[in-house]
Structure formats: structure tokens, C-alpha cells
Amino acid sequence: MPExxxxxxxxxxxxxxxxxxQKIIGYVYAVEDATFAVNKxxxxxxxxxxxxxxxxxGKLIVKLIEPTKGRIIYxxxxxxxxxxxxxxxxxxxxxxxxxxxxxxxxxxMIVRDMLFEVMKYHGIPKPIRYDHAVKLMERVGLSEExxxxxxxxxxxxxxQRVVIARALTVNPEFIVLDEPTASxxxxxxxxxxxxxxxxxxxxxxxxxxxxxxxxxxxxMATHVAVMYRGMIVEKAPTKILFSDSKHPYTQALLSSxxxxxxxxxxxxxxxxxxxxxxxxxxxxxxxxxxxxxxxxKCLKEVPPSIKVDNGHEARCWLLEKR
Amino acid sequence: xxxxLEVKDLVVRFRTYRGIVxxxxxxxxxxxxxxxIGLAGETGSGKTVTGFTIMRLLPPNAMIINGSILxxxxxxxxxxxxxxxxxxxxxxxxxxxxxxxxLNPVFRIGDQFIDILLHHMKxxxxxxxxMKKDAWAQAVEMLREVxxxxxENxxxxxxxxxxxxxxQRVMxxxxxxxxxxxxIADEPTTALDVSIQAQVLExxxxxxxxxxxxxxxxxxxxxxxxxxxxxxxVMYAGRIIEFGRVEDVFKEPLHPYTQGLLFALPRVDKDVxxxxxxxxxxDLVNPPKGCAFHPRCKYVMDICRESVPNFIEIGPEHYVxxxxxxxxxxxxxxx
Numbered sequence: 001m002p003e004x005x006x007x008x009x010x011x012x013x014x015x016x017x018x019x020x021x022q023k024i025i026g027y028v029y030a031v032e033d034a035t036f037a038v039n040k041x042x043x044x045x046x047x048x049x050x051x052x053x054x055x056x057x058g059k060l061i062v063k064l065i066e067p068t069k070g071r072i073i074y075x076x077x078x079x080x081x082x083x084x085x086x087x088x089x090x091x092x093x094x095x096x097x098x099x100x101x102x103x104x105x106x107x108x109m110i111v112r113d114m115l116f117e118v119m120k121y122h123g124i125p126k127p128i129r130y131d132h133a134v135k136l137m138e139r140v141g142l143s144e145e146x147x148x149x150x151x152x153x154x155x156x157x158x159x160q161r162v163v164i165a166r167a168l169t170v171n172p173e174f175i176v177l178d179e180p181t182a183s184x185x186x187x188x189x190x191x192x193x194x195x196x197x198x199x200x201x202x203x204x205x206x207x208x209x210x211x212x213x214x215x216x217x218x219x220m221a222t223h224v225a226v227m228y229r230g231m232i233v234e235k236a237p238t239k240i241l242f243s244d245s246k247h248p249y250t251q252a253l254l255s256s257x258x259x260x261x262x263x264x265x266x267x268x269x270x271x272x273x274x275x276x277x278x279x280x281x282x283x284x285x286x287x288x289x290x291x292x293x294x295x296x297k298c299l300k301e302v303p304p305s306i307k308v309d310n311g312h313e314a315r316c317w318l319l320e321k322r
Numbered sequence: 323x324x325x326x327l328e329v330k331d332l333v334v335r336f337r338t339y340r341g342i343v344x345x346x347x348x349x350x351x352x353x354x355x356x357x358x359i360g361l362a363g364e365t366g367s368g369k370t371v372t373g374f375t376i377m378r379l380l381p382p383n384a385m386i387i388n389g390s391i392l393x394x395x396x397x398x399x400x401x402x403x404x405x406x407x408x409x410x411x412x413x414x415x416x417x418x419x420x421x422x423x424x425l426n427p428v429f430r431i432g433d434q435f436i437d438i439l440l441h442h443m444k445x446x447x448x449x450x451x452x453m454k455k456d457a458w459a460q461a462v463e464m465l466r467e468v469x470x471x472x473x474e475n476x477x478x479x480x481x482x483x484x485x486x487x488x489x490q491r492v493m494x495x496x497x498x499x500x501x502x503x504x505x506i507a508d509e510p511t512t513a514l515d516v517s518i519q520a521q522v523l524e525x526x527x528x529x530x531x532x533x534x535x536x537x538x539x540x541x542x543x544x545x546x547x548x549x550x551x552x553x554x555x556v557m558y559a560g561r562i563i564e565f566g567r568v569e570d571v572f573k574e575p576l577h578p579y580t581q582g583l584l585f586a587l588p589r590v591d592k593d594v595x596x597x598x599x600x601x602x603x604x605d606l607v608n609p610p611k612g613c614a615f616h617p618r619c620k621y622v623m624d625i626c627r628e629s630v631p632n633f634i635e636i637g638p639e640h641y642v643x644x645x646x647x648x649x650x651x652x653x654x655x656x657x
Binding site for chain 2: 049050155157185186187188189190191193194212213214215216218219242252253254256257258259260261262263264268270271272274275
């Protein structure tokens, strides 16, 4: 499959202001040196814990915020600096679905009007808008009557379906899904995941699936990138990441997910300490102070992404030794 | 093992502007001494209400219609508020989901901790300052036990200076500090990241073992229950629909809802396709007639629409409330 989107050494530092003259006193290093690509029709799962920068990556890609460094290449076209009509065109190809469907829907609008609003912005002619809206509802497993509902009249799962329908309004190619099922109960989560998979198979959408839930990623993604303190520490095809991960952080993360089967007894890696503060600039590996295998070099130099196998890379000095 | 807590036929209603919410419709379970019970279920299934009813912390619009809660043989529902206050905090304590809202933001950790200890301390002819000193030492010791680095410093900190995992450790230390017999832990690790969750679960298990405390562990995460609990009670629409040893329930779930829940979970350890349960959780103002799960059930029979299935014992320590097992209309166990 041809590559659809590629980001190269993407970085985002948020300035911290202080004092009367609002002097910049430091930065939040939200994303540092992120490089990855997603092929057409595939799903890249971006996993990591709270505050690791995964949502920032999503926002950078849909261009809600400007990157500090790096490039975003979409369909062999550099979109890092696009604006105006070109940006509008880009936005009709790339859409985003946020975690909390209640917060991303206008409580005073019925579903139909929310969909119409998007269509108006993207210049879909008036006469066909209604038919298009009905088709969208069917596509996400809702019916025409739901067009006349307010968000509070829908259940959590239905709301998320509406948000997905709205993202599909402009027939995008690439969809950034930011924790789309985190606020849903498991039985409903399975429904939404099914819907997303089905849409992908039918219409060939490409996803960036951002989540903290490793089990969901295993089911949804073709490739996985693991983030820690703003850096992608490991990326690999899903099968390989779950069977043969190389980075100590990925290994610890996988071992600490509780498995709903009491007969499985596992060797648990319980990490000490907590993720570092993204405000202090890092010297060396971001994971060094929690890593069970830490040695001198880890504290001094940031490890580069070291290739393990085809498509499998990890930022760890252990891999270089061999 | 002797029973510490016996909840029988608990029925709780809430008066709301929409009508009467039938939150609990006959909850029955028991907790042995030194045992961890998992209480599982989705949003609105009544897990938290059950916990709050045991603590007698229900809001004023709640009505306890029926049932009994025997704690060491005493019915908690029959105690007056003063007697209950003596049990709450001392014999039964709680750990909640969001430690941030349960720690007072304007007081230092130490002050809050000592406050709890002093409140329950017996007057042993000591002066106030001596008692305070004792309480301080005890609090530091508890913080050390839950693996808090530099506990003396933490005592002087405000809650906002601690991370979520650290705050939850403080809550755990506080909960165990009075050596309660029962702890109700309501989603204690839900707000935490997995690596921190692993730490906190480890500490809870350790403390529970050390003090032989009974714990009701309320969570929607079946993985966590598999890890910590001896027995699990699965709730749906205000009833416990299956109750049994974790090995039995996870290996051979009997109730179609329990089966559905387990099959709906994506797994980290193997490739599975999550099977969704069709439909949605019923509205508890107007719950469906008969078995509350019947509109979503694959094996639904006529009787399910008519009568509520009894909670029957099907194996050793394994209970289920489903007409498939009550002998009605033949058994289509694995249809």
C-alpha cells in the first residue's frame, strides 16, 4: 500500500509565560522528534500514558496547532505550512474524532444542523444536503429520526456515532481518532470499534488511533507506535509489538495491563516512580530513571531510533550494544 | 471462613424529577473476613449505590425500601446516625475513584491525616500535643507502608503537589490507618495510568493481606478483578446477576450478560474479535418487565419477559439469576 501521510521529526514545544511582561520562562516539551508514516487503508495505533503527547501529535496532524519543528507530508505534498484555501482542502481530507462526544457536540443544535454546518463550510450544495445527512446516519448505524435529536437525547454510543458521522461528512481519507471509546462501556465500545473497522473495510479510510488502551490497539491497529514523554520510543507492526517488543517501557506497559483471566499468571514488571515532567528538558533517555536496565550512556545521550527489523524501531541504547 | 458482611435483598429507589429511579432491585451477596470481593458492572448498574448504601451515605432523595445489611451480625440499616458514625470510618472505610476530590485542597496532607486519627483516638490521659505527636508518627508510618517516598515531606505538602498515583496512596494509607474490617474501594485505580495502576494494586493487595481486611472492590474493569479478587459479583440494572469465585465466573460464565461482557473485551494477551452486546443498558425509571436483560439476551424465552429469575446456587459458591438455569422450559445451556 502506498504511503498516505508521513511526519518527519515533528516537535511541539508550548511556551510557558510568566510575569507582567509575559516573558517566556521555559517550555513544555510536548512532542519531540516524532517520525512515522501511515499507509493507505491502514491503522497506526499511537499509545502512551497521560501527558505523553499523543493527543498533541493528533492535533498537529489535523493542523489545529502549528509544529515547532518538523514536517508533515500528505500524499507527497508538504502541508506543514499550508493556509487559506489549501488548508481548507487539506481539512476536507483529514478529520478528527475526539474522546468526549458530549463535549464535541453543540448541545443546542440538533444532529441535522450540525451536519449541515459542516456541509455548508465545505461547499456541499443545499439541495443534496439532507439526502447526504440521511446516508451518513445509515452509514454509522443510526436512522433518519436521529437527525432530529439533541445530543442529550442520545446515549453515549450514539453520540460517538454522530461524531463519527460528522467526520465522514466531507468524505475524508485520513481520520485521527483520539480515544474514541475511552468514555464508553465495554459492551458499547465493542459496537463502536466494529463500526470503525467496518467503515475502514468498506471505504478504505486510514486511521491514526490514539489511545491508552493497549487491548483496543491490538484489535484495531496494523502498526503501533508507543510514546513516552513526548518521544516515540518504539514502533512496530502490531503482531511484532505484542509478541516481541524491544523497549523496556513497552515491555513493562504490556505486562502491567490486567488480563481478565485469573488462570493466567504472568511475570509482572512493576515500574518504579512516575513519568517525568515534560517541562524539564531531557538529558539522555526519557525513560532512564525508571528503566530496570539503565546504564551510563542512557543518562547522557538521547538514544536514536534504532532499527531492529523491517518496520520495527526502538529508541533504546540496549539495542546498539549488540 | 466467617462472614463479615451479609447484604440481603437490598432495594433502593431514588426520587428524581423524571420519576422514581429503581437503582437497586434486590442485591444479595456476602463478604468473608479477609476476602476481596469484586463488584463489576457497567455505568448505572448500581455498583456505587451498593457501596454507598453499605456506608449509609446515600443522598436525601434516596429511599431504602427493603433489605438488610448485616455487619458482624448487626443490621446497619437499623442503627441511628450516631451509632453508624462510630462504625463508618473506624470499621468500614472507603477509597474513591478520584482522590483529588476527596482530599481537601486547602489543608496539608499531614493535617488531614492527623485529623482522621485524632477523631478516632481514645483519650488515654494524654495531653493534646502528645496525642498529636503520636498521630503524626502513626501517619508517617502508614505513608511509609504504602511505599511513599519521603513520607515526612509528603506530610507537609498540599494535595496539588502530589500526582494522581501518590494521592491515591495517601487515600489508601488513610483508609487502612484505622485498621478497618471492611474497605469499600470504588474504582480506586480507574483514573490512573496502567503502570501506576499496577503499583497501586500491588500496594492494596499487600496492605489487605497484612491487616486481613475485607475489601469490596468496585470496578468496571474485569481485568483488575481477575487480578485482585477471590470472588466476583456481576451487576446489571440494579441486581447481582452472577456471583461466584473468580476462576469459575471467568472460565465458565453462566449468565448471558457475563458471557457477553467477557466476549466484548479486546485482549492484550491474544488476538480476539470483541463481540458487542446489542442494545443498551435499560433506563431504570422504566426497567423492562421480567429479567432486565431480556431485551438484549440471545437466549431470551417467554418466561424471561414475564418473571424475574431467582438468584439460585448452581455450584459451590456460584450463584446466578437466569431462567436458563431455573429449570424452566428446558435447559438450552449452550445454545
